[in-house]
Amino acid sequence: MAEFDNFKEDLNKTFPCRQSQINLLMSLFGQRHQYTYASLFIYGHTGTGKTAVTTNILNHLKLPHVLVNCVECYSSRFLYEMILNSLHGNSVTESSDLVKCDNMNDFVRMFKQVSEEKGIDKETIYIVLDKAERLREMEMNILPAFLRLQELTQQNVCVILLSEIVWEKFRTGSGYCEPFVLHFSDYTNDQLIEIMMLDHPTEYDENFYRMYLNLVLSVFQMVCRNLKELHHLARLNFQRYAEPVKTGEATAEDTRKLWKNIEPHLKKALQTVYLREVSSSQWEKMQQSIEAGQPPALQGLSSRSHVELPYYSKFLLIAAYLASYNPAKTDKRFFAKHAGKMSKQSKLLKKHERASNHMLGPKPFALDRMMAIFYSVVEGRVAPTANIFMQISSLVSLNLLGHVASDDQIDSPKYKCLVSLDFIKSVSRTVNFEVMRYLFDFV
Amino acid sequence: MKSSRRKSKTTKETDSGETTSLQNVQDELRLRFSQNALSPALHGYEKERRQLFDLIKRTASTGESNSVLVIGPRGSGKTMTLNSIYNELIEDDNIRENLLQVKLNGLLQTDDKIALKEITRQLQLENTLGDKVFGSFAETLQFLLDALKCGSQSSKPILFILEEFDMFAHHKNQTLLYNLFDIAQSDQAPICVVGVTCRLDVIELLEKRVKSRFSHRQVYFLNNYNFENYCDICMSYLRIESKPVGSDFIKEWNKQVEKLSKDGTVRDVLQQQFNFNKDIRALHHILMYVVCHLNETHSFPTPSDFVEAMKVTMTDSKSAMLHGISILELCLIIAMKHLTDIYDGEPFNFEMVYSEYAKFAQKRSSMQMYEKAVVLKAFEHLLALELVKSTDGSGTRIQKEYRLMSLLIHPSQITDALQKYPQCPTEVKQWASTSVI
Numbered sequence: 032m033a034e035f036d037n038f039k040e041d042l043n044k045t046f047p048c049r050q051s052q053i054n055l056l057m058s059l060f061g062q063r064h065q066y067t068y069a070s071l072f073i074y075g076h077t078g079t080g081k082t083a084v085t086t087n088i089l090n091h092l093k094l095p096h097v098l099v100n101c102v103e104c105y106s107s108r109f110l111y112e113m114i115l116n117s118l119h120g121n122s123v124t125e126s127s128d129l130v131k132c133d134n135m136n137d138f139v140r141m142f143k144q145v146s147e148e149k150g151i152d153k154e155t156i157y158i159v160l161d162k163a164e165r166l167r168e169m170e171m172n173i174l175p176a177f178l179r180l181q182e183l184t185q186q187n188v189c190v191i192l193l194s195e196i197v198w199e200k201f202r203t204g205s206g207y208c209e210p211f212v213l214h215f216s217d218y219t220n221d222q223l224i225e226i227m228m229l230d231h232p233t234e235y236d237e238n239f240y241r242m243y244l245n246l247v248l249s250v251f252q253m254v255c256r257n258l259k260e261l262h263h264l265a266r267l268n269f270q271r272y273a274e275p276v277k278t279g280e281a282t283a284e285d286t287r288k289l290w291k292n293i294e295p296h297l298k299k300a301l302q303t304v305y306l307r308e309v310s311s312s313q314w315e316k317m318q319q320s321i322e323a324g325q326p327p328a329l330q331g332l333s334s335r336s337h338v339e340l341p342y343y344s345k346f347l348l349i350a351a352y353l354a355s356y357n358p359a360k361t362d363k364r365f366f367a368k369h370a371g372k373m374s375k376q377s378k379l380l381k382k383h384e385r386a387s388n389h390m391l392g393p394k395p396f397a398l399d400r401m402m403a404i405f406y407s408v409v410e411g412r413v414a415p416t417a418n419i420f421m422q423i424s425s426l427v428s429l430n431l432l433g434h435v436a437s438d439d440q441i442d443s444p445k446y447k448c449l450v451s452l453d454f455i456k457s458v459s460r461t462v463n464f465e466v467m468r469y470l471f472d473f474v
Numbered sequence: 475m476k477s478s479r480r481k482s483k484t485t486k487e488t489d490s491g492e493t494t495s496l497q498n499v500q501d502e503l504r505l506r507f508s509q510n511a512l513s514p515a516l517h518g519y520e521k522e523r524r525q526l527f528d529l530i531k532r533t534a535s536t537g538e539s540n541s542v543l544v545i546g547p548r549g550s551g552k553t554m555t556l557n558s559i560y561n562e563l564i565e566d567d568n569i570r571e572n573l574l575q576v577k578l579n580g581l582l583q584t585d586d587k588i589a590l591k592e593i594t595r596q597l598q599l600e601n602t603l604g605d606k607v608f609g610s611f612a613e614t615l616q617f618l619l620d621a622l623k624c625g626s627q628s629s630k631p632i633l634f635i636l637e638e639f640d641m642f643a644h645h646k647n648q649t650l651l652y653n654l655f656d657i658a659q660s661d662q663a664p665i666c667v668v669g670v671t672c673r674l675d676v677i678e679l680l681e682k683r684v685k686s687r688f689s690h691r692q693v694y695f696l697n698n699y700n701f702e703n704y705c706d707i708c709m710s711y712l713r714i715e716s717k718p719v720g721s722d723f724i725k726e727w728n729k730q731v732e733k734l735s736k737d738g739t740v741r742d743v744l745q746q747q748f749n750f751n752k753d754i755r756a757l758h759h760i761l762m763y764v765v766c767h768l769n770e771t772h773s774f775p776t777p778s779d780f781v782e783a784m785k786v787t788m789t790d791s792k793s794a795m796l797h798g799i800s801i802l803e804l805c806l807i808i809a810m811k812h813l814t815d816i817y818d819g820e821p822f823n824f825e826m827v828y829s830e831y832a833k834f835a836q837k838r839s840s841m842q843m844y845e846k847a848v849v850l851k852a853f854e855h856l857l858a859l860e861l862v863k864s865t866d867g868s869g870t871r872i873q874k875e876y877r878l879m880s881l882l883i884h885p886s887q888i889t890d891a892l893q894k895y896p897q898c899p900t901e902v903k904q905w906a907s908t909s910v911i
């Protein structure tokens with residue numbers, strides 16, 4: 032029993048703050064030959080140690096188990112074969128004696144065979160299905176069958192489902208044999224720091240790093256409580272934090288100075304690295320160049336929204352944008368020659384729904400309307416050649432326009448404009464067209 | 475190393491008789507609460523059981539063909555009753571030699587082809603087919619039908635048990651059901667078709683020709699017992715029948731169980747569970763939890779174990795998930811709640827949520843206002859957790875800011891989560907409680 036406790040202590044050291052979950056799981060698993068729940072459903076947020084804790088317990092106790100990620104198994108056949116083969120101990124590369132299985136009936140039969148062959152039919156066999164929410168998208172008999180695998184195989188099996196999604200969302204049809212539902216709770220801030228302290232840089236003092244983690248959390252915790260993300264950000268920015276100490280500008284105790292130094296930097300990281308605007312390696316490179324001298328202007332992913340388009344395509348896109356975001360009844364006012372000014376009453380009326388079109392999103396429009404707007408905004412005479420219509424369909428394939436399903440696809444197709452206001456502004460700037468003057472929301 | 479550990483453990487266990495008997499008790503109870511449980515004493519259903527028993531026995535002994543549907547909610551003991559009937563029947567030597575049993579399950583045999591193969595396998599007819607193990611579907615069906623048809627009253631009776639019967643009704647043309655019921659109708663080999671299902675409207679799923687061949691005999695297994703019976707059932711599950719090994723411990727165990735059955739707290743827990751769900755299988759979950767938590771230092775179940783088990787099974791999962799999201803995500807959920815209130819349940823898009831959030835963050839709070847991309851990331855996390863669902867299918871091509879969404883959380887869950895949320899800013903709480911700005 033002493034070794035058993037030792038193991039538990041080890042596990043608690045590797046996974047701090049998961050003590051109750053570890054205890055619970057171990058008591059549920061019990062002895063090797065003992066029965067346990069037919070199925071366990073474990074849910075919790077990303078990075079709460081669902082997979083890590085479960086597999087570590089199984090590995091350490093050397094219980095016969097199979098770990099399958101349901102994302103990899105996009106068809107049920109792969110799922111069956113993966114479970115059987117890894118239970119059998121086959122490596123996937125050796126194609127000679129792989130087990131073949133393509134339906135649930137064969138799976139249940141072969142499962143019995145394999146476990147008898149391996150001599151583990153007297154012990155509890157654990158099947159861990161990670162990302163179990165994917166099982167819902169497979170054939171509808173798979174999930175209920177896995178939940179009663181114990182009964183179907185007449186063997187000591189326990190199926191463990193791991194997911195981020197709550198169990199209620201799995202129920203369909205006439206119901207299942209319900210699993211025992213367990214929750215892995217989220218970490219509190221103190222616990223997050225505790226866990227991130229596990230791999231603190233050895234060359235610095237523990238308290239120094241703890242102080243730093245506190246700062247990181249104070250910037251990021253409002254937005255993100257994902258341990259993996261926070262851990263990544265903390266590692267990425269630590270060099271920058273420790274720099275004044277290294278150069279001798281500040282001492283390790285001078286927290287205020289260090290905070291002043293790092294805060295703007297972390298805030299910037301929130302807008303760039305956190306959103307993956309710049310990659311982590313770019314971010315690191317940038318830090319080095321800051322050390323060297325001037326901070327370079329960061330070219331993120333989204334700032335590169337500029338696209339080179341042909342002249343007419345630009346106008347087609349502008350016309351499409353105007354057609355999508357302006358109500359049809361205002362076309363006359365914007366594009367007809369002798370249109371009166373907006374009456375006072377309609378101006379008042381408009382105040383209520385100010386910018387509402389940009390809130391509700393693009394409206395579909397007919398091709399005729401877009402062409403009419405196109406002819407009135409484009410300079411010079413443009414013949415409606417096949418080329419122009421080709422450009423429209425290529426805008427659709429570039430995902431700048433969207434095709435809306437309508438009754439008549441050839442005679443009167445309908446479209447939607449799928450670009451943002453900033454994008455259309457930059458496009459219209461290149462052709463010297465003031466798009467804001469023509470948008471109903473902004474006049 | 476592993477084996478040495480196990481060995482050391484076993485030697486230790488033999489040292490103290492207490493541990494071994496606790497182990498035995500745990501072994502037995504864990505098996506009892508698992509899905510493979512051997513049928514224990516049945517509670518209720520005497521009439522239903524007798525009806526089924528007579529029916530199957532008639533097939534087994536006199537060669538009469540029958541068909542019956544067993545209907546009842548999940549976990550009401552349908553399969554268990556059938557198992558116990560079968561076990562009792564084969565105690566008779568005559569029947570054991572004669573009766574063949576074929577068990578099919580709608581979850582495993584998802585189409586008729588697989589089902590036919592399984593039937594041939596279970597009847598051990600593969601040998602008759604020689605090397606050519608299975609021909610085409612039609613061939614196998616023909617062969618099987620011939621084998622069944624050439625039999626007469628005197629041939630061996632077969633008991634077909636079709637679990638998840640409603641799934642078989644979804645097979646193409648219901649060929650299998652048609653043929654089985656047809657054989658049961660006509661003067662061929664004696665078979666008894668027992669369909670087990672939890673759908674009350676299962677008859678409506680059958681085609682007309684299949685329905686007309688079915689005998690319309692139905693047996694209902696409804697959980698019709700009251701709370702007193704429920705408590706008795708619960709305690710009878712925990713009680714250990716006398717065994718020669720470690721009888722002192724078992725006597726003590728049964729005494730403790732007796733004490734538990736009179737305990738007020740335990741009865742409260744059971745009452746709560748009973749009101750929530752009369753299902754025995756749900757009760758097993760609680761009892762399994764209690765049994766799993768026993769160890770050397772804590773060898774008898776206590777009322778607090780029951781309370782804890784109840785707490786684990788009763789947690790509201792959405793509130794638990796809400797506890798783990800960030801403040802920004804919480805703000806978005808509150809904004810969505812307001813939008814649903816204002817527009818009377820109409821779907822909303824991200825832009826609306828963002829402007830609602832911006833109104834709050836700029837005017838009414840001292841919190842930092844985050845830029846749109848950060849907020850969008852938080853929004854997408856909520857989407858990934860399926861706390862928000864898009865109302866139009868994901869196939870429609872539209873920017874993600876404008877996709878229409880609906881909130882899948884009840885307002886009471888939000889209030890609940892806000893109260894439990896660690897260090898929730900007061901202004902967020904106030905914002906949540908004010909209905910409309």
